[in-house]
Amino acid sequence: MAPCRIIYLGTPEFAVAGLKALVEGGYNVVAVVTMPDKPAGRGHQVQFSAVKQYALSVGLPVLQPEKLKDEAFIEQLRSYHADLQVVTAFRMLPEVVWAMPRLGTFNVHAALLPQYRGAAPINWAVMNGDTETGLTTFMLKQEIDTGNMILQERLTIGEDENVGSVHDRLMEMSVGITLRTVDLIIDCDQKGIPLPVTPQPELPDLRPAPKIFKEDCQIDFAKTAREIKNFVRGLSPYPAAWCNLDIRGQHYENVKVYKVEIGDGPIAVPCADGKVSIAELQLPGKKRMEAKALLNGLH
Numbered sequence: 001m002a003p004c005r006i007i008y009l010g011t012p013e014f015a016v017a018g019l020k021a022l023v024e025g026g027y028n029v030v031a032v033v034t035m036p037d038k039p040a041g042r043g044h045q046v047q048f049s050a051v052k053q054y055a056l057s058v059g060l061p062v063l064q065p066e067k068l069k070d071e072a073f074i075e076q077l078r079s080y081h082a083d084l085q086v087v088t089a090f091r092m093l094p095e096v097v098w099a100m101p102r103l104g105t106f107n108v109h110a111a112l113l114p115q116y117r118g119a120a121p122i123n124w125a126v127m128n129g130d131t132e133t134g135l136t137t138f139m140l141k142q143e144i145d146t147g148n149m150i151l152q153e154r155l156t157i158g159e160d161e162n163v164g165s166v167h168d169r170l171m172e173m174s175v176g177i178t179l180r181t182v183d184l185i186i187d188c189d190q191k192g193i194p195l196p197v198t199p200q201p202e203l204p205d206l207r208p209a210p211k212i213f214k215e216d217c218q219i220d221f222a223k224t225a226r227e228i229k230n231f232v233r234g235l236s237p238y239p240a241a242w243c244n245l246d247i248r249g250q251h252y253e254n255v256k257v258y259k260v261e262i263g264d265g266p267i268a269v270p271c272a273d274g275k276v277s278i279a280e281l282q283l284p285g286k287k288r289m290e291a292k293a294l295l296n297g298l299h
Contacts (some may be wrong), residue, residue, distance in 0.1 A: 003028040004103070004186050007082040011035045013050040015088040017171045018108060018178035022086070023058055025179060030080045031061040035091070069094050084185060086178065087140065098140040103185055105140045106150060108178055110170050111209065112136060113152075114200040117145035118209035122170060126163045127234025128207060129226065132156055133166065135173055137181040139197060148197035150181050162236040162259075212239060219243040224272045225262040232260050245269075245278070248298055256282040266291045 006029045008019045022029050032055040040047040048056070055062050061080075065073035074096060085098065085105035098105040111121035113136040118124075125133040134154040138147040153173055157166055188195045212235070219228060219241050235241040240256040247267060258280040265277025282288040 004083045004182075004189070005030045005081060006182070007031050007033060007077070007080060007085045007101070008051075008088075009033040009085060009090045009093070010051045010088040011049045012089050014110070014167065014171050014174070015090070016050050016054045017175050018086065018088050019051060020054060021175040021179055022182065023060070027182065029060060030082060031063060031077075033063045033065070033077070033090070036064045036066055068097055083189075084182070086182065088174065088178070092144055093140060095142055103189055106137050106181055106185070107140055107145070107147070108174055108181075109136045109138065109145055110167075110174075112154065113138060113145060113149060114203055115207050116209035117206075119211040121209040122167050123163050123212055123234050124207065124209040125234075126157060126161070126166055127231050129230040130157055131159075133170070135170060135177050137177055138200070139195075146200060148199055150184065150195065150197055151177055153177050160233070162233045164237045214239070214242075217241050219257060221269055221271045221276075225274050225276045228271055228276050229260050229262055232257055240282075243269075245281075248295070250298075252283055254284055256288070258282070258288060266295055 004027070006022065006027055008022065008029055010019060011034050019029070019032065032051060034049045034051045034055070037046045037048055039045060052062050052064070063073065063076060067073070068091065077097065077100065082101045084103040085101050086108070087093065087105060088108040093105065109121065110133070111125065112132070112134045116124055122133065132154055134152060136152045137150040139150065141147040155169060155173060185195055217235055217239055219231060221228065223231070232241045236258045240258060242254050242256050245252050245255045245267070257278055260276045261279050263277060264275050265279065267278040268275045269278065278291055280288065280290050281294065283294070
C-alpha cells in the first residue's frame with residue numbers, strides 16, 4: 001500500500017512542532033497550507049509564517065490562499081490527492097476543504113474540549129485561573145471545534161505560570177499527540193476498521209475562547225487581586241495586559257503589564273479586595289523591566 005499522503009495546515013510557531021515531527025518521522029507530507037505573507041514590524045517588511053519558513057527549509061510545496069473557497073486553490077489542493085489533512089493553529093476551513101481527503105481532516109486543539117472552543121484557548125484557560133489544560137485531536141466538521149474526539153492529553157498549569165510557558169509546553173506535547181493520531185488513523189485504515197472516536201460531551205458550563213483584541217486586554221482594577229493576577233498571567237507575554245498608571249506623579253497611558261503580585265509593593269494599585277503590586281511592566285516606547293529597576297531610573 002502506498003504511504004498515506006498528508007497535507008498539513010498551520011501558521012504560527014505552535015504549528016511547526018507537529019509538521020517537523022511528521023517530516024522527520026518519514027511521513028509522506030506532500031504539501032503545506034499556511035496564511036498569506038504579511039508586512040510586520042516597523043519597516044513593514046514582508047514576513048513568512050513560521051510554518052512557511054520551515055516548509056521551505058525542507059523543500060515542501062507551500063499553498064497560501066487568500067480565500068479558502070477560491071476555485072484555483074481548491075483545484076490546486078485537489079491535485080495533491082491527499083489521503084489525510086492535519087490542522088494545527090489555522091483558520092476555520094470550509095467543508096469543501098476539510099471533507100476532501102478520503103480519511104478526513106483532524107485538528108490539534110490546545111484545550112480539553114469541549115471547553116475553550118475558539119481562537120485563543122491557552123490564553124483563556126490561564127486568564128480564568130484553571131489549574132489544568134491540554135490537547136485534543138478531533139475530526140473536523142462544520143461547527144467550529146465540535147467534531148468527534150480522537151485523543152486527549154492533560155497538562156497541569158502552575159500557579160504562577162504565564163501563557164508563554166504553557167504555550168511552549170503544549171507545543172512540545174503536540175508532537176506526540178499528532179504522531180499518535182496519524183498512526184491510529186493509518187492503522188485503522190489499513191485494517192479496514194472504523195476510527196475510534198468519542199462525541200464531545202454536552203456540558204452546561206462551557207467556557208469559550210474567542211479571539212483577543214487590544215480592548216479585551218485592559219486591566220479592570222474593580223476585580224479581585226487573584227482575578228487580576230490570572231488575567232495578567234493569561235496575557236503575558238503576548239498580547240500583554242495594559243492599563244493607565246500614575247507613577248510618582250507622572251501619568252502614563254497604555255502601560256503593558258507582564259506580572260503582578262497580590263499585596264502591597266513598589267507600584268501598588270487598589271483592587272476589589274486589597275491591592276495588587278505591578279512587578280514587571282513596559283512604559284510606552286521603553287523596554288520591558290521590573291518595577292524596582294523602573295523606579296530606580298525615574299527621578
